């Protein structure tokens with residue numbers, strides 16, 4: 001476990017492009033009833049892509065890879081920028 005030296009959040013490592021491709025393959029293998037429609041996921045991803053908290057493919061507010069969060073029915077934006 002990394003040491004917390006002050007109030008800043010520690011980097012959880014952004015995805016490389018190769019890892020992002022693997023994440024999309026992973027999402028494609030999830031049961032359909034766990035996922036939102038492709039249109040809804042794209043709508044969410046568009047909001048993330050214009051968000052100042054996005055770092056690579058990672059949300060700096062929650063530390064999640066946005067491709068997982070945006071595709072999951074249970075996914076939520078920690079800043080309530082999308083539902």
Ligand code: SF4
Nearest residue numbers: 048051059077079081
């Ligand atoms: S999940 Fe919300 S806070 Fe995180 S990058 Fe997307 S829009 Fe920004």
